[in-house]
Amino acid sequence: MPNEPKAPKVSEIAKDLAKSFDSSVVASWYSNIVGFLSGSRSFYVLLAITGLIVFVSSMAALNAINTGYRHTYNVTREIPWGILISTYVFFVVTSTGLCIVSSIGHVFGLKDFMPIAKRSVFLSVVTIFGGFIVLFFDVENPFRMALYNVISPNLTSNIWWMGTLYGAYMFFMAVEFVFLLIEKHKLAMYAGLSGLLSGIAAHSNLGAIFGMLHAREYWYGPYMPIYFILSAMASGCAAIIFFTWLGYKVNNERMDKPMERAMEVVGKLSTLLLAVLMFFTTWKIITGLVASPGKVEAIKALLTGPYALNFWLFEVLIGMAGPFVLLLYSRWKNLGMMFTASLLMITGIFVMRYDLVVIGQVVPSYHDLGVKESLHLLPYIPSFHEIMVVAGGFGVVATAFLIGEKIFSGHKSEIH
């Protein structure tokens, strides 16, 4: 941790906050908004496209609510969690990863990681918000959730812990971003540390939602919470490279030396994490092949069954092996190549989340009984409405990213 952190008094924080909102800060934000309005033409074209995606998909989502999810989504009694849950997981994995990787700099004081902090913290708030939007359109009674999570909590439920901790996480990350904006770095560090702790707790609980369902052999075990944290870091690195590169394109600027250095270390960390991810995946499969019949069936579905293309092409080639080679080949200097690698990683990880959620449910409950209803793997293909909600989630994240780049003028921050 930088310096010797002294617990700041509440009154001091309040004073600092009040000071920060003086006219000069407001004026600089105002000039940023003006700057936003005078962005380049291609920026507005991009913004119009993402805005349109959000608009069209919200129409579809509202239509889904109106018609009823049973009629518009392809989830069933047997496979109640589909692409919306996997997309939610994808977004919060990315958010947690952005938080963890960026905390190496602004919480733990590693200088090389400092330049990415602001953008990462902003995007971690944006991605978790995107995730919650997708979840909002999956959960049947989201408003009841807010109420009964508070007045009727079940402390043995991982969902309860995940929801509560992610609520706290989103709050801390938003507070941290505000502190970073007004250059209150010590306060930002405390908020960042709180965000990091709640984020890791929340995210491992998300893994445990799957890992503690003992009726689902594919998921059950301590692997899930651990793997979720690991894959979050991989997702986070990919997202940092992806969005930083794009951010500089959007602002039409060249990276300075510290930023190039930050990209290099994040790139190296990505490569390491990809190696660990491949190691994890390998052992998950090898142990899964020597397991109870239900789990073996699920692993076979992934390796040679209906999900083989997802696995070999998207997860292995596009998600892990391809970017691993590209990153090595880029020597973490060739930014274009690193960007391609990060895009491949994000694509592959999205499919990883989909496979993880769906394959856990494709083996019927009564598989071992040998009854007619349970002889085959259960089918699931996302519906039009489900795909639109997913697109909406991506649209929201993309729109917020673009607006953020302009309003916060490239998330520049001085190194302290």
Place this chain on the structure above:
Amino acid sequence: MNMNKTDLETLKKDDIKTVSPIERREFLKIGLAISGIFAGGTILSVVSNMNKVFASPEEFSEKYPYKPHYSMVIRQDRCIDCELCMEACVITNNVPDYGYRTMILEKEVPDAIGQKKEFIPVLCNHCNNPPCVRACPTRATYKDKKNGIVMMEYGKCIGCKTCVVACPYNARYFNEEKHSIDKCNFCFDTRLSKGEKLTACAAACPAGVRIFGELSDVNSEVYKLIHQIAKPVWVLRPEIGAKPNIFYMKG
């Protein structure tokens, strides 16, 4: 054992001729039950049955955790798939056509000698250690403290469907009209609480497949069916460790 050498020597030789056919048959039955070879080896041997089959081994035959401890024994081989139970359930509990609380699974064994098909009725197992109840974030589903029925408080359900995924027995579905997960509750609201002694499915079954009753009552039929070793009794998916209260047997 207080049996000395002389005692053994004075014993008459136990020749096969001295054993009556009835004795032999009874002996063989116990042997088959113990080795658990019925139903293609899916049945547990009686040794481990003591632990696995009884809803609550530590309180086995003395007392069950609930009073009344509702339970159902399904005499599987009697089921003819007439589906009257399913129909009765739908009518009694207002179950929509896209869902079900109870179902009859069909098993085909083409290379079996004689009968090649059997039917296996399934429903919520009202587990003593229910995975769905642990998973629910808002305690919308809970195990009734008095009678052990796994119930729903419809108004609290947020529709996250975690309980649906958590259930090892595929016993839950989302009910659009109730805007909540719906499941079997042993007809508690529709029959038991109104003084009826049987669930709708048990009452409707013409073949005596579904024996419903109180497991903590030593005089009840379910108690008698379960607390014997001549015929094997088993539960579905015992490896999950949910301690279900739906028992299966044949004969």
